[in-house]
Amino acid sequence: MNPIFLPPPPPFSFIPFPPPSPSAVPPPPLYCPPPPHFLPTISTGIHWNKPPPGFVKLNTDASYKYNCQRSSIAGVCRDEDGIWMFGFSSRVQSGSSFEAELMAVREALKLAWDKGLRRVILESDSESVVNRIRNQTIRQPKNQMEEIILECQRYxxxxxxxxIQHTLREGNFAADALTKKLASESFDLHVWNHPPESLSLILLADMVGxxxxxxxxxDKNQIAHLKVMKRELLARNLHWY
Known part of the structure; x- marks a missing residue:
């Protein structure tokens, strides 16, 4: 078979991404890691996980304001090495936090498809949103939320x-932080080709696990370690975002 003309990838799956084989050897990273003495000593806990080789990971989040029914949505896309590819943020009108989280997922799917990405893992820290998109059967939408769910399923x-899979809040810090970094007060979607400087430490923390x-x-000690690592990487003209 001519490798240039491979068959199309399998269709969208609403099951969690299977874990990589223990025998799989990951390719060398595209960035140069800092020296060992710059890596912090950290206890067992939760962290953002890089996607397997050949995939990108999209993390989405939303922030809902009950008193004005206005929300902000955001998403962060990174490659297998944890390098920033793009992000997005926008103000939206929503009737609930659930609807806002749905809107973030829909926008992420749309952007990923429009940008030509074809191997994607999408994570949301709203387990109810993930379950509804995976499991709910909708033939005739009865409200806006069902319309959004159906639109996500049509992708x-x-x-x-x-x-599409659920992640804990602690594995979704970058998307959460981007919901607070809106380019303007308008409802226009803003695509971030480069991340805001305020996300640099979070992105670095995710990259090193x-x-x-x-x-x-x-905590304060981890942030101090990250600042030292950041200075060292910048001094070497190495960028992680």
Missing amino acids: GSRAWSCF MEVPRHGAL
């Missing part, structure tokens, strides 16, 4: 390998 009928406890966050 699943396209020819690509796309997996820095762990945090459940319901926790990066």
Whole structure:
């Protein structure tokens, strides 16, 4: 078979992405890691996981304001080495946090497809949103939320390998931070080709697999380590975002 004309990838799957084989040897990273003495000593906890080789990972999140029914949605796309590919953020009108999370997933799927990405893992920290998209059968939408769910599912009928799965909040810090970095007060979608500087430490923590406890966050010592690592990487003209 001519390798240039491979058959299309399998259709969209709403099952969690299978874990990589223990025997699989990952390719060398595209970035130069910092020296060992710059890596922090960290306890067992939760961290963002890089996608397997050949895939990208899209993390989405939303922030809902009950008093004005306005939300912000955001997403962060990174490659197998944890390098920033793009992000997005926008203000939206939504009736609930659930609807806002759905809108973030829909926008992420649309952008991924439009940008030609065909091997995608999408993560949301809303387990209910993930379950509804995977499991709910909708023939005639009765409201806007069902319309969004159906639209997400229709992306699943396209020819690509796309997996949607739940992640804990502690594995979704980058998308959460981007919901707070809106380019303007308008409802226009903003695509971030380069991440805001304020996300640099979070992205670095994710790249090196820095762990945090459940319901926790990066502590002062971890942030101090990250700042040292950041200075060292910048001094070597190495960029991780």
